[in-house]
Amino acid sequence: MTLPSTYADRNCSLARTLEVVGERWTLLIVRDAFFGARRFGDFAARLKIPRAVLTSRLKSLVQEGVLTRDDEAGAGVEYRLTPKGVALWPVVRALMNWGDEFYSPSGAKRAFRHDRDGGLLDREGRCQECGQVVPVPAITIERGPGYEPDGTEHDPVSGTINTPRRLLEPFVRSEGRKAS
Amino acid sequence: MTLPSTYADRNCSLARTLEVVGERWTLLIVRDAFFGARRFGDFAARLKIPRAVLTSRLKSLVQEGVLTRDDEAGAGVEYRLTPKGVALWPVVRALMNWGDEFYSPSGAKRAFRHDRDGGLLDREGRCQECGQVVPVPAITIERGPGYEPDGTEHDPVSGTINTPRRLLEPFVRSEGRKAS
DNA sequence: CACTCCAGTTCATTCATTGAACCTACTGTG
DNA sequence: CACAGTAGGTTCAATGAATGAACTGGAGTG
Numbered sequence: 001m002t003l004p005s006t007y008a009d010r011n012c013s014l015a016r017t018l019e020v021v022g023e024r025w026t027l028l029i030v031r032d033a034f035f036g037a038r039r040f041g042d043f044a045a046r047l048k049i050p051r052a053v054l055t056s057r058l059k060s061l062v063q064e065g066v067l068t069r070d071d072e073a074g075a076g077v078e079y080r081l082t083p084k085g086v087a088l089w090p091v092v093r094a095l096m097n098w099g100d101e102f103y104s105p106s107g108a109k110r111a112f113r114h115d116r117d118g119g120l121l122d123r124e125g126r127c128q129e130c131g132q133v134v135p136v137p138a139i140t141i142e143r144g145p146g147y148e149p150d151g152t153e154h155d156p157v158s159g160t161i162n163t164p165r166r167l168l169e170p171f172v173r174s175e176g177r178k179a180s
Numbered sequence: 181m182t183l184p185s186t187y188a189d190r191n192c193s194l195a196r197t198l199e200v201v202g203e204r205w206t207l208l209i210v211r212d213a214f215f216g217a218r219r220f221g222d223f224a225a226r227l228k229i230p231r232a233v234l235t236s237r238l239k240s241l242v243q244e245g246v247l248t249r250d251d252e253a254g255a256g257v258e259y260r261l262t263p264k265g266v267a268l269w270p271v272v273r274a275l276m277n278w279g280d281e282f283y284s285p286s287g288a289k290r291a292f293r294h295d296r297d298g299g300l301l302d303r304e305g306r307c308q309e310c311g312q313v314v315p316v317p318a319i320t321i322e323r324g325p326g327y328e329p330d331g332t333e334h335d336p337v338s339g340t341i342n343t344p345r346r347l348l349e350p351f352v353r354s355e356g357r358k359a360s
Numbered sequence: 361c362a363c364t365c366c367a368g369t370t371c372a373t374t375c376a377t378t379g380a381a382c383c384t385a386c387t388g389t390g
Numbered sequence: 391c392a393c394a395g396t397a398g399g400t401t402c403a404a405t406g407a408a409t410g411a412a413c414t415g416g417a418g419t420g
Contacts, residue, residue, distance in 0.1 A: 011289045013279025094274040099193025
């Protein structure tokens with residue numbers, strides 16, 4: 001977003017937040033991090049964004065403390081959400097809810113459940129079984145009623161993301177995953 | 181945001197939402213609409229954004245059904261949030277909450293109350309007096325503990341916005357408002 | 361050592377944003 | 391009626407950011 005720091009809205013936390021996550025692509029990167037993306041290549045493949053832009057966004061997210069960059073992680077670099085990044089979950093949910101409400105007539109594209117009791121989460125993230133606000137790592141994501149098959153189901157990266165899984169859990173990369 | 185419509189994420193409501201409100205400035209315009217801005221000039225003065233950009237953003241927000249454009253309104257044009265626009269309130273709140281949490285150590289920049297019983301609203305928009313989720317038009321906004329005076333308090337436009345008021349209520353423009 | 365991944369960088373082209381100036385219609389005011 | 395002021399824009403040159411394709415360089419493998 002790069003709002004000028006002379007911006008009159010020193011007193012608006014919305015403006016402040018947008019300086020961190022308001023740029024093009026940034027929130028989509030964060031979303032994919034929630035969904036389990038950790039590697040540069042995962043983000044690049046899923047988002048189809050120019051690698052130079054991805055580099056720059058990852059850099060600034062790390063700098064802002066939303067992601068950590070860990071290059072000690074086996075073969076390659078891993079980007080992971082920090083607690084500050086995980087705290088963006090309500091933002092991601094709110095944006096999704098609005099899109100579901102106004103652009104997905106047959107229902108939410110994705111559904112979220114409490115992994116423990118399988119209860120669906122409502123708009124505020126509360127489990128309809130136990131009434132709790134479910135913490136992010138205990139949420140599983142699956143297709144919702146509004147999901148529209150689009151042919152990416154069997155693509156190794158997007159495909160993985162379309163099967164039920166727990167948030168924040170990294171993609172499992174079996175050795176033969178590029179075998180066509 | 182202008183994500184290409186060929187975007188693989190047909191199935192992500194977050195991406196869909198960002199296509200509508202993800203561009204630079206757009207959410208700040210929406211925020212000011214919640215805070216009572218209705219006139220082209222109000223937005224321009226508060227946001228200090230190039231008028232050409234404002235024109236284009238207002239146009240697309242109207243096209244998306246987030247705002248209405250009414251040029252029958254006395255002397256001038258009025259932009260108002262539609263119900264679809266008002267439904268963005270949770271998005272605005274979520275973004276503000278995050279900014280307050282991580283960039284405003286002395287507390288929220290703005291506080292919200294239930295106009296009827298004066299109860300403060302919590303993070304989810306629930307009144308701490310009566311427990312209800314307060315509908316947007318019944319919310320009043322005032323300075324929070326983290327508010328930092330910045331000299332715009334007596335500027336006619338920004339100043340108005342800094343005194344407690346009900347959301348969505350238009351600025352009252354008294355005839356002598358430009359009298360220095 | 362050749363080969364493949366992975367995580368970037370580089371670069372020319374295209375596109376969007378910026379800020380300042382200009383334009384047009386309407387509203388009082390003397 | 392002339393004139394200033396206000397409102398809501400448009401136009402334009404300059405700058406900056408995004409795009410996509412090609413390239414680089416290191417680590418791990420056979």
